[in-house]
Amino acid sequence: MRFLIGLSIVLLGLTACSPNNVKEDKSLEQFFTDNKVTGVFGLFDNGQGNFTISDKKRFRDSAYLPASTFKIVNSLIGIETGRVKDDSTVIPWDGKVRSIENWNQDLSMYRAFRYSAVPWFQELARRIGKDTMQRWLDTLGYASRYGRATINKIDTFWLDNSIKITPDEQLGLVKKLYFDQLPFQRRTHEIVRRMMLFEDNANYKLSYKTGWGKNERAENTAWIIGWIEENKHPYFFVLQVSSKDPDAKMDVIRMNILKGILKQMGFMEGKK
Template sequence: MTKLFNTSKLVPAFVFVSFYLIVASCTPDNIKEDDSLKTFFDEHKSTGTFGLYSNGTGSFNIYNLSRFADSTYTPASTFKIVNSLIGTELGIVPNDSTVLDWGFRVSGRTECDTPLTMREAFRRSCPNWYQKLAQKIGVATMQRYLDTLGYGARYKKFVIKNNLDTFWLNNDLKVTADEELGVVKKLYFNQLPFQNRTQELVRNMMLWEDNANYKLYYKTGWGTTPSGNQLGWIVGWIEENKHPYFFALQVESPDSKIDMKTVRLSILKNILKKYGFFEGKK
């Protein structure tokens, strides 16, 4: 793969990677709207959307299609995928064992408020570590990468203002679930404009379950909507018999007491189980 990014020169702005045309490029015959998945959200008194893309057949199973393809929300910690790619490509964090001093901001989470490697910060989803990384990347460089990737540009270009360390957390930057799925799909196939090594490093950090039947890769996210509802994400893929299936799950709840960490993973696994995953037969 030709190296598009390096530490001294960024690709021209016209090299634009589209993430949100996956659903748009499908025909109605390739999309199955599955309203039966609503029961998994109802169990937790929540709303949301889910999409599963089979790379082998080019087909989609989607619950709440309009929300999946057209509605934008804060990416929250799913942005750590992009942040990690940029930081690694620039050499700020040469590998996932690089320790970055978190002293820029204390999160109040004991497991985060200590020197961490990138792998630890990614998997613990520590905001302070990645806020420091964003500061090291800088406004101009971060903006150019976002422009090149087209990330968060579903309806208009996103511009970083005085929010370099918070734009992915506070509803300034917004993405669709379709766009989130597009990111992980391109990441899997080394189709993002980063070196293969960079993409492989980030993929490896996303692997949570690996056994004889399947491999499950994902990144979570948690935030709030402008109205104050909890918003949870899980984006990634499940691989069985070397066949990848990409997914994006988004869960929204007005209940401030809901354990979103548990709920989002429960919904994901129940949906995947319904579709016959985890048995190594796909």
């Protein structure tokens, strides 16, 4: 664990990867090539303590806007500070009709998280407030690889490229979330983990949060971060995908890549 000192407090670093236990598997790059995108995939085998990464340099040294993966942190802070009671809390629809139909209704936190409803979590961020949000980002050391993540506008800072996070930091975040190692109550961890569980069957459990936004050059950048469990054993993953094609269907592409890589690595059959 890496600790950063600043603002007279000890910050909890979210870095996941150490150089002694990393295997670079270049064969995984074919999944990006086949989908006409660029990107990086990393997976941490918690039992063996080993990383498999498609591109070491991109995994540790390239940073991107968090987009809706920030809903993990936004949710944790919102619950911990009491701005929302739990994932049943409803924030009413503001009446503005948006292109994503599921957003145009009153939503509980659980449904807003599952629909990745940006307006709902913008309102949550406003309820948390800039000063409180900044204190929590500092405490977590969130997106701090290249310096302190400073909030500009409270309801867009995770969308407008004013903060950037590395794939390595993203994997460290979900790993600590799984093991109740973030500076929140256990109940808070449990609620957010429950919202992240999307697939649960006899062979595996797949928990994740997606994200999709545009960089400064208006190019698509997308994420899936989370973990897969087989036989009660967790493996933590991060997938980052970029495309210059404005019409690229990033939601389909990122899931195809994730499922393809996991299947190639022997997951989803309950044999791990």
